[in-house]
Structures are given as C-alpha cells and as structure tokens.
Amino acid sequence: MADVIDAASAVVWPKRCMFCGGAMFENSRLTCDRCRDSLPFVNGKVCSKCGRGKSECTCSSATLYYDKAVAPFYFETGVKKCIHALKFRSHTEFADPLGEYMLKAFNEHYNEEAFDFITYVPLHPDDLKLRGYNQSRLLAEYISDKTKIPLKANIINKIYRTQKQSGTSPMERFGNVFGVFETAKGLDLSGMNILLVDDIETTGSTLSECGKMLFLAGAQRVCCLSAAVTKLKKKGRN
Numbered sequence: 001m002a003d004v005i006d007a008a009s010a011v012v013w014p015k016r017c018m019f020c021g022g023a024m025f026e027n028s029r030l031t032c033d034r035c036r037d038s039l040p041f042v043n044g045k046v047c048s049k050c051g052r053g054k055s056e057c058t059c060s061s062a063t064l065y066y067d068k069a070v071a072p073f074y075f076e077t078g079v080k081k082c083i084h085a086l087k088f089r090s091h092t093e094f095a096d097p098l099g100e101y102m103l104k105a106f107n108e109h110y111n112e113e114a115f116d117f118i119t120y121v122p123l124h125p126d127d128l129k130l131r132g133y134n135q136s137r138l139l140a141e142y143i144s145d146k147t148k149i150p151l152k153a154n155i156i157n158k159i160y161r162t163q164k165q166s167g168t169s170p171m172e173r174f175g176n177v178f179g180v181f182e183t184a185k186g187l188d189l190s191g192m193n194i195l196l197v198d199d200i201e202t203t204g205s206t207l208s209e210c211g212k213m214l215f216l217a218g219a220q221r222v223c224c225l226s227a228a229v230t231k232l233k234k235k236g237r238n
Ligand SMILES: [Zn+2]
Pocket: 017, 018, 019, 020, 021, 022, 031, 032, 033, 034, 035, 036
C-alpha cells in the first residue's frame, strides 16, 4: 500500500531533478534520466593533487598546502546550478544527494586512507548568521554519517570576511584568502590525517590556506573532498 501511495504521490507531486529541475516520477532516483547520462563527472585518469582529469590539470604553478584533492564533478552545467542553489538559495535538501556523489568519489580515491576526523571550510561568523547554515558543513556531515569518521566542527575559524572569489584572478584568489583562517589556540593535531570538505574547489587557494593552518597545528596529512572542481583555463588555451 505504501508503494502505491508513493507511486501516486510521485505523479501528483513529482520530485524535481536537482540538476535541471525536470520532473521525475520515481522518488528513489537522485537525477532524471537526461542528467544521469550527461553530468560533468570527473573521470578517466585523475591528477592525484588537484583531482582534475589529467587534461585539465594546471598543478605545476602553485604550492598547495594539502596532499590530495578529489571531487565527483566539474563545476559546470546542472552541477553548477545545483551547488549555487545549495549555497545561495537555501536548497539545503541538495546537500545529501550531492554528498552521495562525493561519497562515491571518497570510496574510489580515499579507500586506503585512515582519516582521524573530518572537518570543513568555515564561513565567517557574520556570513554564517546571514545564511543560517554552512553548505560545506552539511556535505561534511553526510560524509561523516556514511563513513562513520567523526566530524569535528570549529577546527578552523574564519577570522576575516573575504570578497567573493568568483570573477577574480588566481593570484587575487590566493591574496584574498591569505591569513583569513586560524585554528583554535593550543589545538594539537600532531600526527593526524584529516579530511577537509568544501563545496567548490577553484584554484585550491581556500583549501590550501585551511590546509596550511592544519599543518601548522601539527597535522600529518590533509586530503580534500569537494562537490565539484572548476576547469581552469590553461596557458595556451583560451
Ligand atoms: Zn535532470
């Protein structure tokens, strides 16, 4: 009976695909058929540092304070829309399904890691107050829940507000986040292997600055997991 009601309600109130907004008549699905076959997955040979496909990697130019970064998607098309909705339009219900894709990437790339805990890129307290939630924390909570690796909140604090990173050059991005994070005084992370979760990896500047703080507190290894990674323009390409 529950199945019949479920099927009937799916016709009357179809679930919307979180990537394109299209109606779906099967409640168990994460995405519609069209998106399922066309999502911008990161696949093939992946750079072990930035998590992009080899053809998209631009790693050589910057020193990044983390060991590895991984993401299930490129920040494009429906994925971009979905993450924007999660981040700026209070669609917090997208966190768990996005987290499910991140979990797949986690299982693929981090199955041999022994993480001591999971933490996430913080918002400035004023921004957290305005938004009411930290989307990266929601993603980290999902990963923690499924992997049973403990989540530690408030490990990193954002002490200065930053301007929006979109529309700025890579150099500006690194300058923009320099010195804006700190860890709690006296925090000892000696020998720890930490999973750092974020929503979008762009130049890696934010992850790197957070990673630097974790290393300064003694961390031994920092690996990153984001919902999506941007494709950067390479020299010689437009
Ligand atoms: Zn769709």
